[in-house]
Amino acid sequence: MLKMVHKITHVTVRDVRFPTSLEQHGSDAMHTDPDYSTAYVVVHTDSGLQGFGFTFTLGKGTEIVVCAVRALAGLVVGKSLQEIVSDFRGFYRLLSSDGQMRWLGPEKGVIHLATAAVLNAVWDLWARAEGKPLWKLLVDMDPKQIVSCVDFRYITDALTEEEALDILVKAQEEDQMLKEGYPAYTTSCAWIGYSDEQLKQLCTDALKSGWTKFKVKVGADLEDDTRRCRLIRQMIGPDKTLMIDANQRWDVSEAIGWVSSLAEFKPLWIEEPTCPDDILGHAAISKALAPLGIGVATGEQCQNRVMFKQFLQASALQFVQIDSCRLGSVNENLAVLLMAHKFKVPVCPHAGGVGLCELVQHLILFDYICVSGSLSNRMCEYVDHLHEHFTSPVVIHDAHYMPPKDPGYSCEMLESSVKKHQYPEGDVWKQHKNN
Ligand SMILES: C[C@H](O)[C@@H](O)[C@@H](O)[C@H](O)C(=O)O
Numbered sequence: 001m002l003k004m005v006h007k008i009t010h011v012t013v014r015d016v017r018f019p020t021s022l023e024q025h026g027s028d029a030m031h032t033d034p035d036y037s038t039a040y041v042v043v044h045t046d047s048g049l050q051g052f053g054f055t056f057t058l059g060k061g062t063e064i065v066v067c068a069v070r071a072l073a074g075l076v077v078g079k080s081l082q083e084i085v086s087d088f089r090g091f092y093r094l095l096s097s098d099g100q101m102r103w104l105g106p107e108k109g110v111i112h113l114a115t116a117a118v119l120n121a122v123w124d125l126w127a128r129a130e131g132k133p134l135w136k137l138l139v140d141m142d143p144k145q146i147v148s149c150v151d152f153r154y155i156t157d158a159l160t161e162e163e164a165l166d167i168l169v170k171a172q173e174e175d176q177m178l179k180e181g182y183p184a185y186t187t188s189c190a191w192i193g194y195s196d197e198q199l200k201q202l203c204t205d206a207l208k209s210g211w212t213k214f215k216v217k218v219g220a221d222l223e224d225d226t227r228r229c230r231l232i233r234q235m236i237g238p239d240k241t242l243m244i245d246a247n248q249r250w251d252v253s254e255a256i257g258w259v260s261s262l263a264e265f266k267p268l269w270i271e272e273p274t275c276p277d278d279i280l281g282h283a284a285i286s287k288a289l290a291p292l293g294i295g296v297a298t299g300e301q302c303q304n305r306v307m308f309k310q311f312l313q314a315s316a317l318q319f320v321q322i323d324s325c326r327l328g329s330v331n332e333n334l335a336v337l338l339m340a341h342k343f344k345v346p347v348c349p350h351a352g353g354v355g356l357c358e359l360v361q362h363l364i365l366f367d368y369i370c371v372s373g374s375l376s377n378r379m380c381e382y383v384d385h386l387h388e389h390f391t392s393p394v395v396i397h398d399a400h401y402m403p404p405k406d407p408g409y410s411c412e413m414l415e416s417s418v419k420k421h422q423y424p425e426g427d428v429w430k431q432h433k434n435n
């Protein structure tokens with residue numbers, strides 16, 4: 001029970017962009033000039049406690065999400081944290097099912113990204129009010145309360161509340177996580193816009209720092225992909241893990257052909273081979289690539305729990321990539337973690353963006369401690385960009401995420417960074433315009 005009510009007095013949102021495209025950080029076959037950005041939300045309360053949250057976007061798209069957050073803010077102001085968490089499922093529905101705004105989604109696209117930003121801030125507020133990091137708030141929670149945060153509408157044919165309760169065991173392996181952390185892989189050596197020289201240097205450095213699992217961007221040009229995959233496989237040797245990511249570049253048959261040509265490099269998975277909405281297409285690709293020992297991974301642009309349900313029902317993916325900012329915050333991610341467990345598919349969260357590593361580490365720690373209890377075929381993505389702008393940046397030790405200790409959901413950014421990168425008035429953008 002919360003000691004104070006924490007009534008929400010107002011919500012602020014800012015457009016914060018980092019010019020990552022200048023150096024091709026984050027580039028892939030479809031997003032060739034990504035400026036990693038956030039619609040950055042602060043929920044203010046009468047007690048003075050604040051909750052910080054955001055959703056991840058790219059450059060120009062941010063201003064649209066900012067508008068959507070402003071539209072949702074009216075549903076939040078005046079509510080108290082106590083009221084919200086005593087019926088979090090109801091509050092999730094209030095935001096996702098507003099009679100007028102749901103027309104924009106429902107539960108997908110810009111309005112859902114905005115919902116994620118607002119709810120992430122509310123979860124941050126809750127964890128701060130309890131004085132715990134978010135993963136620990138979840139781990140300590142009664143399973144009944146966890147389940148009461150999830151909206152089961154549209155997924156009861158795959159997972160009922162009773163089944164969810166049965167899955168949730170009480171914290172078992174917390175000590176192991178505190179000691180060793182959660183295993184990670186890196187995407188930062190091989191963005192598509194990086195030169196071979198850069199790739200070699202970054203891979204050498206990563207190997208020295210203890211990384212054993214690497215993701216390479218593919219999909220624009222088969223010759224380039226073959227050369228880059230060969231290079232990285234030679235550098236890491238036969239025993240380390242390689243994954244490839246096409247960011248939705250291909251049609252179904254093209255995907256099967258292209259990935260078959262890269263099979264000699266033994267990728268564990270092909271990520272986002274085709275349109276993220278094409279469940280049956282992913283199923284066909286999964287079936288065709290299974291004999292080659294290559295799985296299909298997807299989720300960073302999977303719209304909601306209903307899509308994940310169908311991907312699981314259709315055996316269309318072998319790795320579930322939850323996203324802390326694409327789905328409706330912790331509430332909807334809990335639904336997906338529980339469904340993935342029921343369907344026995346490992347979860348490997350997506351974190352390629354600004355702040356996604358900070359957030360998703362909480363979810364995967366909870367998954368290990370209270371849901372899956374397994375590390376088999378599981379790892380959390382890591383990218384080596386922009387952590388310096390957060391007040392509680394991730395701690396990586398020997399290629400593992402070390403459990404965060406500070407209260408909250410690790411969403412808070414340094415005020416100086418926000419000011420500097422706010423679009424268009426921040427110094428970084430004024431400078432950029434003058435060049
Ligand atoms: C534009 C972004 O950097 C994406 O390329 C990135 O999220 C990527 O798909 C990933 O898996 O990390």
Ligand SMILES: [Mg+2]
Nearest residue numbers: 245271272300
């Ligand atoms: Mg990806």
